[in-house]
Amino acid sequence: MATILLTGATGYIASHTWLALQAAGFEVVGVDDFSNSSPVVLERLHELGGRPPVFERADVCDAAAMEGVFQRHRIDATVHFAAFKAVGESTAKPLEYYANNLGGLLNVCRTMRRHGCTRFVFSSSATVYGDPESLPIREDARLTATNPYGQTKLVGEQILRDLGAADPAWQTACLRYFNPVGAHESGRIGEDPRGTPNNLMPYVTQVAVGRREFLQVFGDDYPTPDGTGVRDYIHVCDLADGHVAALRRLLDAPGSFTVNLGTGRGHSVLEVVTAFARASGRPVPYRIVPRRPGDVAACWADPSQAQSLLGWQARHGLERMCTDSWRWQQNNPRGFEA
Amino acid sequence: MATILLTGATGYIASHTWLALQAAGFEVVGVDDFSNSSPVVLERLHELGGRPPVFERADVCDAAAMEGVFQRHRIDATVHFAAFKAVGESTAKPLEYYANNLGGLLNVCRTMRRHGCTRFVFSSSATVYGDPESLPIREDARLTATNPYGQTKLVGEQILRDLGAADPAWQTACLRYFNPVGAHESGRIGEDPRGTPNNLMPYVTQVAVGRREFLQVFGDDYPTPDGTGVRDYIHVCDLADGHVAALRRLLDAPGSFTVNLGTGRGHSVLEVVTAFARASGRPVPYRIVPRRPGDVAACWADPSQAQSLLGWQARHGLERMCTDSWRWQQNNPRGFEA
Numbered sequence: 001m002a003t004i005l006l007t008g009a010t011g012y013i014a015s016h017t018w019l020a021l022q023a024a025g026f027e028v029v030g031v032d033d034f035s036n037s038s039p040v041v042l043e044r045l046h047e048l049g050g051r052p053p054v055f056e057r058a059d060v061c062d063a064a065a066m067e068g069v070f071q072r073h074r075i076d077a078t079v080h081f082a083a084f085k086a087v088g089e090s091t092a093k094p095l096e097y098y099a100n101n102l103g104g105l106l107n108v109c110r111t112m113r114r115h116g117c118t119r120f121v122f123s124s125s126a127t128v129y130g131d132p133e134s135l136p137i138r139e140d141a142r143l144t145a146t147n148p149y150g151q152t153k154l155v156g157e158q159i160l161r162d163l164g165a166a167d168p169a170w171q172t173a174c175l176r177y178f179n180p181v182g183a184h185e186s187g188r189i190g191e192d193p194r195g196t197p198n199n200l201m202p203y204v205t206q207v208a209v210g211r212r213e214f215l216q217v218f219g220d221d222y223p224t225p226d227g228t229g230v231r232d233y234i235h236v237c238d239l240a241d242g243h244v245a246a247l248r249r250l251l252d253a254p255g256s257f258t259v260n261l262g263t264g265r266g267h268s269v270l271e272v273v274t275a276f277a278r279a280s281g282r283p284v285p286y287r288i289v290p291r292r293p294g295d296v297a298a299c300w301a302d303p304s305q306a307q308s309l310l311g312w313q314a315r316h317g318l319e320r321m322c323t324d325s326w327r328w329q330q331n332n333p334r335g336f337e338a
Numbered sequence: 339m340a341t342i343l344l345t346g347a348t349g350y351i352a353s354h355t356w357l358a359l360q361a362a363g364f365e366v367v368g369v370d371d372f373s374n375s376s377p378v379v380l381e382r383l384h385e386l387g388g389r390p391p392v393f394e395r396a397d398v399c400d401a402a403a404m405e406g407v408f409q410r411h412r413i414d415a416t417v418h419f420a421a422f423k424a425v426g427e428s429t430a431k432p433l434e435y436y437a438n439n440l441g442g443l444l445n446v447c448r449t450m451r452r453h454g455c456t457r458f459v460f461s462s463s464a465t466v467y468g469d470p471e472s473l474p475i476r477e478d479a480r481l482t483a484t485n486p487y488g489q490t491k492l493v494g495e496q497i498l499r500d501l502g503a504a505d506p507a508w509q510t511a512c513l514r515y516f517n518p519v520g521a522h523e524s525g526r527i528g529e530d531p532r533g534t535p536n537n538l539m540p541y542v543t544q545v546a547v548g549r550r551e552f553l554q555v556f557g558d559d560y561p562t563p564d565g566t567g568v569r570d571y572i573h574v575c576d577l578a579d580g581h582v583a584a585l586r587r588l589l590d591a592p593g594s595f596t597v598n599l600g601t602g603r604g605h606s607v608l609e610v611v612t613a614f615a616r617a618s619g620r621p622v623p624y625r626i627v628p629r630r631p632g633d634v635a636a637c638w639a640d641p642s643q644a645q646s647l648l649g650w651q652a653r654h655g656l657e658r659m660c661t662d663s664w665r666w667q668q669n670n671p672r673g674f675e676a
């Protein structure tokens with residue numbers, strides 16, 4: 001069975017993908033530098049996977065370190081999760097975002113090429129659609145970026161297109177994630193943001209578990225049914241399965257592709273709050289505060305291309321997303337901290 | 339007087355800018371790795387400048403090397419010329435282009451920041467206008483890239499905009515070069531492309547000097563007066579003066595800016611051939627061959643912004659460009675080769 005390298009392997013989406021790949025019979029080699037994740041994830045993966053994870057601590061921007069990884073392991077394909085991902089931080093630290101996100105991508109690709117490994121899955125994002133012109137969003141929509149984080153995703157995709165045009169041996173998949181939430185049903189791994197969460201669900205769960213007093217809802221005057229922002233939330237385990245499907249396709253059939261990974265359904269902030277309160281039995285006090293600059297009113301995917309190309313579709317609904325997020329947060333009120 | 343770091347300092351435009359900066363009273367520190375230039379340039383700069391050039395051999399992507407340069411010299415501003423620049427090659431080697439051009443830019447900026455140096459001139463290109471919607475081209479025209487080289491210029495500009503937005507201490511100038519030709523009037527330095535020239539003028543001069551049998555004219559069915567492509571050729575010494583003007587502005591006044599450096603006049607391939615044959619007294623046999631993919635029909639600058647902002651405008655016309663190109667080629671039939 002094929003061996004898959006996961007970069008940024010102990011992050012939120014990557015750790016769930018690791019389990020999904022193992023369940024599907026793949027061998028996995030994980031790499032992370034723990035710059036934004038915890039080594040405790042490896043213990044949990046051992047526990048859930050039934051065997052010690054194959055892991056190397058390394059920075060994807062470190063050429064010698066990545067060369068070593070490829071010398072020690074025969075890698076068939078890479079899923080490149082490793083990247084900085086906070087929009088606001090990217091505006092404050094653009095050099096760090098460009099250097100880490102593009103430098104890491106380029107270094108991994110160049111190392112792969114030296115080892116004849118040319119199958120690559122890239123963690124892209126719905127952020128490349130900017131403020132969408134129409135909904136649902138198809139993959140051929142206009143692309144734009146409104147901050148350095150988004151630029152690194154946009155340029156990352158472009159690099160992979162240029163790479164495929166230069167050398168058809170490269171088969172690449174750009175997966176445009178919508179809004180991942182939820183957690184593994186075991187409640188042993190999940191999203192564990194450092195500092196103030198940038199995303200809605202971890203904020204909601206931290207309020208419910210008593211770590212924060214109330215939720216800030218950024219704007220209630222958007223042109224949406226209840227005035228709050230609408231997003232396409234997708235269960236992280238569905239997202240993980242999307243990676244398995246993408247890898248199967250890359251390994252079995254020629255060609256590169258770009259697909260949305262979303263459910264095709266939009267939920268407003270207040271819908272999520274209500275669903276979460278119901279699922280957890282806890283109140284989620286919130287306050288309406290001004291809009292955040294750069295936030296769009298509404299965004300949801302047309303996921304039909306992933307369905308037709310990969311035979312993949314999201315299976316879990318909002319209730320399950322909330323139940324699993326809550327189980328993770330309740331069992332790990334301070335995340336992976338001891 | 340201020341000390342200016344030139345990266346890619348022994349290249350064509352940089353070497354002419356070096357002399358112009360010295361003539362204007364600046365101290366210059368040059369850095370190059372000779373990956374696409376000759377150390378002989380330094381001897382010529384010594385001869386023309388009347389003193390040994392201050393130079394360090396270093397790769398701009400090498401963090402330790404650039405740190406050393408900034409430790410040994412107190413730099414007030416950087417002109418970042420260092421980059422790969424062949425459009426066709428960029429399509430074949432996208433990873434190398436992104437890694438070198440963006441990695442170099444990011445490494446230089448991060449090194450500068452550590453040393454409190456935040457004035458930066460970036461070698462951009464008219465290539466960021468893609469196929470222009472109207473002529474002459476103003477700086478606020480739509481930007482696009484049609485190849486990895488162009489992408490690195492487009493993204494490089496974006497990185498600098500993001501950097502300025504994140505930290506107003508940064509003052510940056512993006513100089514969008516049109517088509518540099520000509521050479522220093524001494525005939526001692528000039529353009530010396532390796533392999534087959536990608537640009538018109540060195541091809542023409544190599545034909546005239548007998549290194550090549552005939553000129554290939556790529557297409558004579560463009561919607562231009564004589565059917566051949568029209569470009570805004572600018573004398574490299576005018577371009578060098580544009581850098582001096584940009585640096586003066588960055589050092590004297592707050593703010594960042596982006597300006598075209600062109601003459602505002604377009605000349606067709608056949609006009610250049612005719613002018614060159616007249617200036618050199620040599621015939622320039624040519625053959626019409628098919629269009630090159632990606633070439634646009636016509637492109638010339640609106641240079642008024644550089645005039646109003648920097649008080650700069652190009653002084654030399656096509657005849658002088660041809661005379662100086664020819665003097666350089668005739669005196670150095672094999673460029674800087676011994």
